[in-house]
Amino acid sequence: HGLLSPDPAELSSGETEELQRIKWHRKQLLDDIQKLKDEIEDVFAQIDCFEMTEESRMAQKEKELCIGRKKFNMDPVKSRAQQPRRELLAGSPEDPFLLSEQGAQVARRAAPPGLRAGDPINLQVLQAFVDCHEFANLNLVQALRQFLWSFRLPGEAQKIDRMMETFATRYCLCNPGVFQSTDTCYVLSFSIIMLNTSLHNPNVRDKPPFERFVSMNRGINAGSDLPEDQLRNLFDSIKSEPFSIPEDDGNDLTHTFFNPDREGWLLKLGGRVKTWKRRWFILTDSCLYYFEFTTDKEPRGIIPLENLSVQKVDDPKKPFCLELYNPSCRGQKIKACKTDGDGKVVEGKHQSYRISASSAEERDQWIEAIRASITRVPFYDLVSARKKKIASKH
Numbered sequence: 001h002g003l004l005s006p007d008p009a010e011l012s013s014g015e016t017e018e019l020q021r022i023k024w025h026r027k028q029l030l031d032d033i034q035k036l037k038d039e040i041e042d043v044f045a046q047i048d049c050f051e052m053t054e055e056s057r058m059a060q061k062e063k064e065l066c067i068g069r070k071k072f073n074m075d076p077v078k079s080r081a082q083q084p085r086r087e088l089l090a091g092s093p094e095d096p097f098l099l100s101e102q103g104a105q106v107a108r109r110a111a112p113p114g115l116r117a118g119d120p121i122n123l124q125v126l127q128a129f130v131d132c133h134e135f136a137n138l139n140l141v142q143a144l145r146q147f148l149w150s151f152r153l154p155g156e157a158q159k160i161d162r163m164m165e166t167f168a169t170r171y172c173l174c175n176p177g178v179f180q181s182t183d184t185c186y187v188l189s190f191s192i193i194m195l196n197t198s199l200h201n202p203n204v205r206d207k208p209p210f211e212r213f214v215s216m217n218r219g220i221n222a223g224s225d226l227p228e229d230q231l232r233n234l235f236d237s238i239k240s241e242p243f244s245i246p247e248d249d250g251n252d253l254t255h256t257f258f259n260p261d262r263e264g265w266l267l268k269l270g271g272r273v274k275t276w277k278r279r280w281f282i283l284t285d286s287c288l289y290y291f292e293f294t295t296d297k298e299p300r301g302i303i304p305l306e307n308l309s310v311q312k313v314d315d316p317k318k319p320f321c322l323e324l325y326n327p328s329c330r331g332q333k334i335k336a337c338k339t340d341g342d343g344k345v346v347e348g349k350h351q352s353y354r355i356s357a358s359s360a361e362e363r364d365q366w367i368e369a370i371r372a373s374i375t376r377v378p379f380y381d382l383v384s385a386r387k388k389k390i391a392s393k394h
Contacts, residue, residue: 123162130166135174139230140185141237143171144192148243161382164189180222183390187220190383192234193243200242210235220387223394262369266290267318267356271349276318276356283366286373288324301338303353308334310370312363318356320363324370325352 011019133150135143147167168185172178179185191213198208213235218225262283267276268290279290279300286306289299303324313323326334336348357363 126166130170135171139233140188141192141234144189145243183386184221187383187386188217191216192238196238196243199239220390261373269354283369283373303336305374310367315354320357320360321354322363322367323352323354
């Protein structure tokens with residue numbers, strides 16, 4: 001301080017000029033420091049303002065997502081058609097709702113979004129959904145346990161194929177060198193899912209031994225066989241514990257019919273008394289249910305589609321007819337049940353079910369939906385096609 005404030009009488013003219021210069025520079029530095037302080041304060045004020053705006057924006061987005069989630073839960077297909085896509089997808093396949101636990105809960109009741117159609121954004125969502133899974137260092141059964149719990153596997157062959165193809169690709173990416181190709185992983189995954197059904201479905205009396213599981217998978221590893229000890233580990237894992245696959249509570253019919261494959265009014269020909277009656281049909285989970293009124297909580301009849309076929313048929317009384325029948329047991333009553341006039345559940349009396357639609361287009365759509373819902377058929381067709389592909393390469 002003494003250097004900056006010496007006695008002016010003791011300074012030469014050169015030193016006085018130097019002192020003035022120093023004082024001028026000091027003032028400039030102090031001014032610059034104050035400017036910096038002001039700028040820093042302004043930046044902090046802008047950050048605070050931005051954070052408040054961002055919090056408000058995020059709160060609004062969360063509110064919109066919450067509304068979208070509720071609408072999606074009520075009716076996934078209709079809600080996506082009515083809402084702006086940004087509300088549900090937020091413009092990105094990696095939208096946090098779709099990939100969050102809430103999104104997973106919805107996915108368990110409805111097929112993952114990427115399965116709904118072939119449009120590019122849906123395929124990107126499917127890829128992002130599958131990429132959420134980490135399969136590194138898991139054997140194939142462990143990976144399938146994780147994967148099949150995250151959604152409900154659909155019944156339509158094209159959707160199953162797309163989902164399992166994406167799974168196989170992801171598994172092989174996480175576990176390089178385990179299989180020769182994604183085709184091997186794809187076929188073995190289906191074999192394991194079918195093995196799970198065969199071992200743990202009480203309706204399957206003929207439980208496959210390990211040897212049959214081995215023979216099912218001959219030559220699928222780029223023309224070679226997979227190591228037997230690897231297959232033994234997978235087989236034993238499924239035998240000791242079935243897959244946990246999310247299902248709706250069968251006691252709550254509002255959940256059973258939460259997301260039907262198809263629903264609508266059709267005319268049904270009676271089994272014993274040959275009269276046509278208008279019924280509300282719901283197709284879901286490989287069963288066809290029919291109701292007297294759309295508001296009814298209990299169906300009048302339930303037709304399990306297992307072992308049945310469907311075809312167009314001409315009827316002298318009604319146009320646009322389709323028929324459900326058992327191709328291997330013609331003439332025998334179809335296993336089904338209905339509620340009689342007293343409200344008692346009784347066995348159905350149909351050797352076949354004849355149903356009339358309001359147009360040829362509607363009839364064809366019902367036939368296509370019923371065929372897609374007979375879920376076990378696509379598994380075998382898909383595996384057979386993929387095995388042929390492997391064989392043709394080698």
